[in-house]
Amino acid sequence: MYRCQLCNVVQPPRTRRVNVTIESRPTEYPSRPKANRLRVGRKWKQFDDPGGAGFEIAKEAAACPTCAKAHEEKRLADEAAGIYNDLPASEESATL
Numbered sequence: 001m002y003r004c005q006l007c008n009v010v011q012p013p014r015t016r017r018v019n020v021t022i023e024s025r026p027t028e029y030p031s032r033p034k035a036n037r038l039r040v041g042r043k044w045k046q047f048d049d050p051g052g053a054g055f056e057i058a059k060e061a062a063a064c065p066t067c068a069k070a071h072e073e074k075r076l077a078d079e080a081a082g083i084y085n086d087l088p089a090s091e092e093s094a095t096l
């Protein structure tokens with residue numbers, strides 16, 4: 001039992017709870033030298049993590065399946081309309 005944070009209605013027991021992303025923000029991750037250890041033959045070698053840029057979740061809500069489905073459909077419609085076409089510069093150059 002939980003209260004859906006989108007429609008504010010208490011859900012009956014054994015209803016699936018869906019985490020819905022309400023807000024996301026662009027982030028950059030710095031490169032980390034010697035972050036990964038990998039075995040090459042008998043020796044352990046250290047490799048650098050290149051870092052990068054992307055989006056991370058800023059705000060999340062617990063939603064009931066119906067609200068989650070409606071939210072997802074709205075998000076897909078917004079995506080088709082081109083609202084999320086603000087890729088970070090490094091990601092954009094990688095796709096081109």
Ligand SMILES: [Zn+2]
Nearest residue numbers: 004007064067
């Ligand atoms: Zn709901």
